[in-house]
Ligand SMILES: Nc1ncnc2c1ncn2[C@@H]1O[C@H](COP(=O)(O)OP(=O)(O)O)[C@@H](O)[C@H]1O
């Protein structure tokens with residue numbers, strides 16, 4: 001009997017999970033790593049620590065499962081997306097810390113790109129809006145700010161990669177420099193229509209082609225792990241950015257199927273089939289996956305603060321001790337008592353894309369309790385998701401029948417019920433919510449014949465609970481109007497945007 005090993009390299013931890021043929025989890029290991037905040041708005045990771053933690057967890061998961069390399073049919077990789085690393089091709093040494101997707105240091109540069117009128121070509125070719133979130137401006141920043149980097153890049157001495165590339169480089173001991181279509185589509189210099197790097201976009205961003213990895217599909221045998229990493233080489237056969245992998249793991253194989261992941265941020269993806277149609281509402285068009293020569297695309301709405309608002313209530317305000325206490329606290333009040341919390345701590349992502357929005361709590365009265373704040377925090381997550389689903393329906397012309405959910409915060413029943421209420425759409429939670437790792441496992445397993453058809457993997461997906469809408473539609477509409485009012489108060493708040501370019505400490 002064989003198994004699949006999924007490597008799930010996330011924003012806060014590296015995990016490895018061993019899956020059996022029926023989709024069950026045999027063993028897993030997880031290791032957190034350091035979050036580096038050198039300045040306000042900057043977020044970095046030590047790429048070496050990412051690799052070390054990923055290798056350690058992979059070995060640990062195999063050990064826990066009492067398996068040898070020969071028992072593993074293939075490795076599937078899934079990863080935090082957009083985070084950028086540049087390293088030396090000879091030594092494999094990173095030239096600096098990885099710049100993480102949450103990092104806002106390139107916001108101003110992105111404003112300049114917008115002002116120069118590059119928004120349309122970037123959307124038409126790469127399906128993205130201009131934002132510091134994506135890898136492109138991060139790569140450019142490293143080339144311009146790390147001494148000697150641009151010359152070395154021009155000489156072909158350096159390699160750029162998103163985290164998937166970095167892991168594969170290390171897994172193959174520097175033999176392979178490649179990425180998959182899903183990760184490539186998060187750069188701002190990829191062409192969705194040709195599935196290739198785009199020379200015009202590279203020119204706009206001033207990034208030399210010599211830096212870039214080769215682009216491959218999401219499901220094929222790319223390489224074998226280098227000697228010495230495990231007791232024998234293992235095939236690497238699947239790669240997917242974590243949100244795309246979750247879409248795959250949720251079996252959203254057909255056009256119109258969608259999932260929302262409630263982690264640190266929230267990411268809603270809808271399968272839109274084989275045409276990369278563009279959003280009219282600032283959603284992203286991205287590659288869902290490419291396999292057997294066919295590319296499927298997705299519309300995506302990215303929310304920067306989801307479950308992180310719960311962490312803030314815990315660590316910032318101290319009104320709960322652990323994340324799961326929020327449900328009882330929120331249930332201790334009948335409703336939000338007129339309180340609305342907009343968690344725009346890092347600006348607002350889709351569909352607003354306001355880099356200068358900041359968090360607000362409105363509607364406070366003398367009677368407001370921490371229960372109301374807790375409830376408003378959970379509702380704020382659900383309202384953001386509803387804003388995205390609404391424009392997704394308009395963009396795709398598809399009236400979704402259900403929303404599949406996963407991620408840490410989907411364990412919260414009050415949140416899921418409110419989500420169904422406010423969406424007026426059933427919310428479906430599966431039994432196994434490790435859908436990201438599962439997606440990577442499926443992509444790898446399908447490439448090596450461990451599973452043969454989509455129907456094989458669909459068997460492993462089972463419903464845990466369906467949350468049906470219970471709120472009357474008029475009430476849901478009214479609540480959303482109030483949310484819109486609260487949103488307006490959070491918008492364009494940070495000072496340097498209103499001072500029109502004047503530097504503010
Ligand atoms: N019961 C809960 N209710 C609401 N949020 C929760 C609950 N349990 C965990 N969370 C939130 O879920 C997030 C963790 O989910 P996870 O999927 O592990 O995130 P990530 O992959 O982004 O690290 C944290 O932000 C945490 O605050």
Ligand SMILES: O=P(O)(O)OC[C@H](O)CO
Nearest residue numbers: 010011080081101263264
């Ligand atoms: O690592 P996660 O689960 O927080 O996901 C991060 C996303 O890929 C960012 O786009």
